[in-house]
Amino acid sequence: MIGRRGVxxxxxxxxxxxxxxxxxxxxWIDAAKRGDGFRTLSADEAAKLGHLGEALVPGAHAAxxxxxxxxxxxxxxxxxxxMLRYLDIAPPYADFYRSGLAQxxxxxxxxxxxxxxxxxxxxxxxxxxxxxxxxAALFYFVLRADAVDVVYGTEAGFERLxxxxxxxxxxxxxx
Amino acid sequence: xxxxxxxxxxxxxxxxxxxxxxxxxxxxxxATGGRIVAVLDAGPxxxxxxxxxxxxxxxxxxxxxxxxxxxxxxxxxxxxxxxWGFGGxxxxxxxxxxxxxxxxxxxxxxxxKGIDWPIDYEDLRVHYDRVQEEVGISGDADAEIWRPxxxxxxxxxxxxxxxxxxxxxxxxxxxxxxxxxxxxxxxEEYRGRPAxxxxxxxxxxxxxxxxxxxxxxxxxxxxxxxxxxxSDAPVVRLLTSHQSRVDGAVYMSADGPRTIRxxxxxxxxxxxxxxxxxxxxxxxxxxxxxxxxxDLVGRYVMTHPAVGAxxxxxxxxxxxxxxxxxxxxxxxxxxxxxxxxxxxxxxxxIKPNDLAGIAIARADLHGAALETFMQRAVRHIGxxxxxxxxxxxxxxxxxxxxxxxxxxxxxxLVTHRHDGxxxxxxxxxxxxxxxxxxxxxxxxxxxxxxxxxxLMGGTIMGSNPDKSVTDSYGRVHGIDNLYVAxxxxxxxxxxxxxxxxxxxxxxxxxxxxxx
Numbered sequence: 001m002i003g004r005r006g007v008x009x010x011x012x013x014x015x016x017x018x019x020x021x022x023x024x025x026x027x028w029i030d031a032a033k034r035g036d037g038f039r040t041l042s043a044d045e046a047a048k049l050g051h052l053g054e055a056l057v058p059g060a061h062a063a064x065x066x067x068x069x070x071x072x073x074x075x076x077x078x079x080x081x082x083m084l085r086y087l088d089i090a091p092p093y094a095d096f097y098r099s100g101l102a103q104x105x106x107x108x109x110x111x112x113x114x115x116x117x118x119x120x121x122x123x124x125x126x127x128x129x130x131x132x133x134x135x136a137a138l139f140y141f142v143l144r145a146d147a148v149d150v151v152y153g154t155e156a157g158f159e160r161l162x163x164x165x166x167x168x169x170x171x172x173x174x175x
Numbered sequence: 176x177x178x179x180x181x182x183x184x185x186x187x188x189x190x191x192x193x194x195x196x197x198x199x200x201x202x203x204x205x206a207t208g209g210r211i212v213a214v215l216d217a218g219p220x221x222x223x224x225x226x227x228x229x230x231x232x233x234x235x236x237x238x239x240x241x242x243x244x245x246x247x248x249x250x251x252x253x254x255x256x257x258x259w260g261f262g263g264x265x266x267x268x269x270x271x272x273x274x275x276x277x278x279x280x281x282x283x284x285x286x287x288k289g290i291d292w293p294i295d296y297e298d299l300r301v302h303y304d305r306v307q308e309e310v311g312i313s314g315d316a317d318a319e320i321w322r323p324x325x326x327x328x329x330x331x332x333x334x335x336x337x338x339x340x341x342x343x344x345x346x347x348x349x350x351x352x353x354x355x356x357x358x359x360x361x362x363e364e365y366r367g368r369p370a371x372x373x374x375x376x377x378x379x380x381x382x383x384x385x386x387x388x389x390x391x392x393x394x395x396x397x398x399x400x401x402x403x404x405x406s407d408a409p410v411v412r413l414l415t416s417h418q419s420r421v422d423g424a425v426y427m428s429a430d431g432p433r434t435i436r437x438x439x440x441x442x443x444x445x446x447x448x449x450x451x452x453x454x455x456x457x458x459x460x461x462x463x464x465x466x467x468x469x470d471l472v473g474r475y476v477m478t479h480p481a482v483g484a485x486x487x488x489x490x491x492x493x494x495x496x497x498x499x500x501x502x503x504x505x506x507x508x509x510x511x512x513x514x515x516x517x518x519x520x521x522x523x524x525i526k527p528n529d530l531a532g533i534a535i536a537r538a539d540l541h542g543a544a545l546e547t548f549m550q551r552a553v554r555h556i557g558x559x560x561x562x563x564x565x566x567x568x569x570x571x572x573x574x575x576x577x578x579x580x581x582x583x584x585x586x587x588l589v590t591h592r593h594d595g596x597x598x599x600x601x602x603x604x605x606x607x608x609x610x611x612x613x614x615x616x617x618x619x620x621x622x623x624x625x626x627x628x629x630l631m632g633g634t635i636m637g638s639n640p641d642k643s644v645t646d647s648y649g650r651v652h653g654i655d656n657l658y659v660a661x662x663x664x665x666x667x668x669x670x671x672x673x674x675x676x677x678x679x680x681x682x683x684x685x686x687x688x689x690x
Contacts, residue, residue, distance in 0.1 A: 057546075078239030079235070081232065081234045088245045145534075148534040161550065167227075168374065
């Protein structure tokens with residue numbers, strides 16, 4: 001069995017890991033502010049993801065949803081932490097996001113996007129046109145879940161809600 | 176942290192495929208009995224330090240192998256329910272361990288429904304009792320008036336949270352009975368493992384060992400007796416040189432396919448893995464796959480149709496506290512006649528995010544409305560999960576596709592729909608969920624969408640080789656030295672969580688092998 005001493009040792013190690021990872025996190029946040037540093041998504045796709053994520057879950061843009069999704073699209077599927085892993089969607093997961101984001105662009109028709117309105121029509125299933133992409137309801141569900149993860153699912157997110165995190169072993173990084 | 180894969184031996188007395196709940200228990204029993212046992216698992220070598228308290232990071236513990244394609248009217252939820260690596264699905268399971276009811280074993284002969292098991296509850300009772308004593312269950316057997324006969328639980332019930340007390344009011348008001356949920360979670364120190372501290376992270380894995388999992392119970396016992404566990408070694412087919420025996424298994428290594436020879440092989444690789452491997456092992460001796468002379472391998476896949484019921488209470492329910500499984504259980508709606516039944520699992524802890532989290536409880540909300548809801552719900556939500564019985568249907572099956580995976584195997588496909596009685600039971604359960612929440616005094620109540628809980632069937636056991644894949648011990652009909660373990664053996668699944676029953680079956684299988 002794993003005793004409390006082992007857990008404490010593990011916690012200490014993850015604390016070290018967190019400290020070591022801090023510069024990397026700082027770089028991601030800085031990259032998010034600059035709008036660059038994406039490995040799989042294009043800058044345009046990332047921007048759309050950030051805008052839609054923010055409209056679905058306030059705070060998602062600043063929490064780094066575009067970098068979160070981009071990072072987990074850039075690792076092997078077995079290491080990806082995206083909600084898609086639960087939903088029996090076939091990798092490569094980038095296809096799911098790319099086709100949905102491209103459809104969003106077509107739906108906007110080249111106009112300056114009203115992301116609040118787009119989020120509303122996506123949620124209501126009334127967005128048109130919507131074809132050659134994952135079902136609108138599924139795309140809404142997945143992007144909203146991703147945004148919920150980065151806004152509410154981290155230690156900072158719990159703190160924002162006033163919920164004690166109470167970890168056995170705290171995560172060494174947000175994601 | 177994840178260990179490097181250790182070399183797989185060229186031969187062993189027994190090779191077990193899958194280091195989850197059933198595989199680890201059988202490894203423990205057979206190694207203790209003097210057999211040389213090697214356990215091969217497709218995924219990583221997790222240890223307790225990997226069980227990070229995070230809904231995001233816990234997704235590492237879910238299936239990470241080649242895509243299992245799911246389809247049908249009500250697809251099974253493989254990605255959420257299955258495991259990946261040492262511990263299997265039991266590494267992230269919730270530890271809710273009710274026993275199956277006596278009637279669950281004889282649905283066909285009693286009610287003309289489903290398929291009879293080849294054994295009765297009494298055949299499993301001693302194994303339930305043995306596993307219960309070994310692993311430890313907290314609960315109150317007398318309070319579970321629906322529970323079949325068996326030894327009392329070795330630990331008193333877990334403490335109730337404010338959330339559990341709030342929801343229990345609804346059951347009392349409507350005259351429904353509840354009992355402390357039987358949980359494989361320590362309410363007090365048990366066999367050197369500490370008591371639960373109610374921080375609600377069970378589904379991310381419990382690194383302190385208060386919640387039982389294979390890494391803290393059967394795997395260490397197996398290793399102490401000499402069994403070896405090998406990660407990153409996906410078995411891709413079984414070796415056969417005779418009609419009635421298997422010779423070992425072929426697995427993928429970093430250097431390509433390799434062979435381990437064994438006198439006995441145990442398949443314990445989840446419902447998809449077990450059926451798929453039998454089908455992938457087609458040869459001149461077994462043209463349709465091993466054990467598949469009657470086209471039954473892969474059939475009768477089952478999952479429980481489940482629903483979440485929610486309420487917002489005026490009081491602070493502290494919903495983040497407790498355990499992920501349940502603190503109270505209700506079986507007043509369990510099958511009592513020809514109609515399918517269901518159970519309630521009351522007051523699971525619930526965190527803000529993830530598939531079973533607060534935000535997804537109101538998946539319709541977004542923007543400012545979601546933020547307003549979250550701020551209130553994290554202190555005032557109550558929730559419970561209902562799961563209904565579903566019958567085995569031959570058309571619900573695991574098959575192989577024509578594409579080739581990264582392991583060099585054919586793709587695995589799972590098609591599933593629920594029978595009409597299961598859908599009707601689910602509707603009754605859903606309607607009752609809001610009624611109970613209202614009766615509990617919730618200011619608002621609602622239910623979620625249907626989801627798939629637990630995976631069962633695919634290599635069902637039976638007395639008749641023409642109608643089943645294995646005998647009652649899990650031995651594949653017509654093959655002397657090939658056994659199957661896990662919930663894939665279930666001919667029916669009742670309306671209860673399957674882990675306790677699959678462990679009792681595994682204990683029975685191991686005892687049979689050792690005789």
